Amino acid sequence: MRNGGLTLVVATALLGACNGDAPASERGEAAVSVSTEPSTGPSASAIAAPQLRILALGDSLFAGYGLQAGEGYPERLEAALKARGINARVSNAGVSGDTSAAGLQRLSFVLDNEDEVPDVALVELGANDMLRGIPAEQTRANLSAIIEQLQERGIPVVLMGMRAPPNLGSGYVGQFDAIYRDLAEQHGVGLVPFLIEEVWGRPELIQPDRLHPTAPGIDALVAATVDDVAAALPEKEDEAAPAD
Secondary structure, three states: OOOOOOOOOOOHOOOOOOOOOOOOHHHOOOOOOOOOOOOOOOOOOHHHHOEOOOEEEEEEEOOOOOOOOOHHHHHHHHHHHHHHOOOOEEEEEEEEOOOHHHHHHHHHHHHHHHOOOOEEEEOOHHHHHOOOOOHHHHHHHHHHHHHHHHHHHHOOEEEOOOOOOHHHHHHHHHHHHHHHHHHHHHHHOOOEEEEEHHHHHHHHHOOOOOOOHHHHHHHHHHHHHHHHHHHHHOOOOOOOOOOO
């Protein structure tokens, strides 16, 4: 497992859950979204409602590292939204190992290859920057550019935040932790302050690599954040019935 050349304590390693076994430059591909329905199936209202498109741009937390098909965050989020009667399709643009710079570099390609303009974009990047010792101001600039590019296309954003561990020093921790809150305020976007908070300090929800959430861990993240995503979705009116 690559941690960007940094040797971190186990508690820090959890914050590296976004780091896969190869950076985006080597893998060069995003995970393919696989729709997963809850055990009871989608509600009738979800089937009848106009479909909402969600783009999940991130690293291995979105790519579903170490999980079976359908167990990743985007897939489980889609199922959770449909269980609430929200007809959502989540497009998984997660690439293990991605930094904020890598995410910015491929964003135009991702957007240009979407079938339709997303109704909202989830941006989950930055932890690999931290693990690789990338200056916080570079991470801030990259994430800001990602948000701006999405907003230029009229796509609302929910920023998925991360936090730096104390052993990286108070100066860096203060700079890194402020990135997500500041950018959310600056650009007027939604914010999940700390995406992996629900699995922090809970080893039973972490894979044997001590880095990535298990399938139940992903479900815990979805349960804690589905309200934030649902709140960011626009209301779509049903298409008008044809005139007699």
